Amino acid sequence: MHYLLEKLQKDHRNLEKILDLLTSQLDHFLAGRESDFDLKIELLEYMEAYADQGHHPLENVMFSAAKSRVADRADLMDRLIQQHQELAQLTRTFRNSLENIYQGGVMPRDELEVQGREFIALQRQHIDLEEQEAFPLLDEMLEEQDWAGIIDQSPSHADPVFDKPDKIRFQTLFDYLSRAGKQGASPVA
Known part of the structure; x- marks a missing residue:
């Protein structure tokens, strides 16, 4: 498998950790238990900063x-590109809703739940589609000259949490992951 596909698969594992953590935080909030809005907002900021600006491009x-x-599967490639745009919009919408509530705005819990669950479910479905259909197809069909062209056109964007940590911008997330690591717990517990 080409190293770019391996990198993207690693990104997907990290994004799944973020989605697991977001699911846990959303579950706590909707159950009326303590929930960290700073953390939820930073999780969405991470999705915007890396998934939408580095990984998806x-x-x-x-x-x-x-x-x-892959002419017979070009529709799959088009669909995935379109999904990237839709996911970016969902990320912005959900983040804006969280920030509005954090700043004292009012929003029905069920509306926030629908936004959050839809965001998480669509992100997971998208990752699954890429992993199960697109990546194997790319690995099989692309040749070295294709990969060379892709590398030349690729944006250079480091992961601000898992590769080149930005501990100022994502302080709440780092603190949470650090505490969970010291307790030997899963970061989503």
């Missing part, structure tokens, strides 16, 4: 480059 370059090689 790299995939878009790959999917666009692959369309001519």
Whole structure:
């Protein structure tokens, strides 16, 4: 498997950790238990800062480059690119809702739950579609010259939590992950 696909799979494992943590925080909030709004907002900021600005643009370059090689599955590549735009909009909408509540705004819990559950479910479905259908197809169909072109066009964007930590911007997230690590607990417990 090409190293770019391996990198994207690693990103997916990290994104799944973020989605697990967000699910846990959302469950706590909706059950009326203590929930950390700073953490939830930082989780969405991370999704915007990395998934929407680094991870998905790299995939878009790959999917666009692959369309001519996978003509019978070009619709899959187009669908994934379109999903990236939709997921970015869902991220912004959900983050804005969380920030509004944090700043004293009013929103019915069931409306927030629908936004949160939809966001998480669609992110997971998207990751599954890429892992199960797109990545194996890319690995099989793309050749070295294709990968060289993809590398030349690829955005350079480091993961601000898992690769090049930005401990100022994501302080609440780092504190949470650090506490969970010291307690030997899962970061989503």
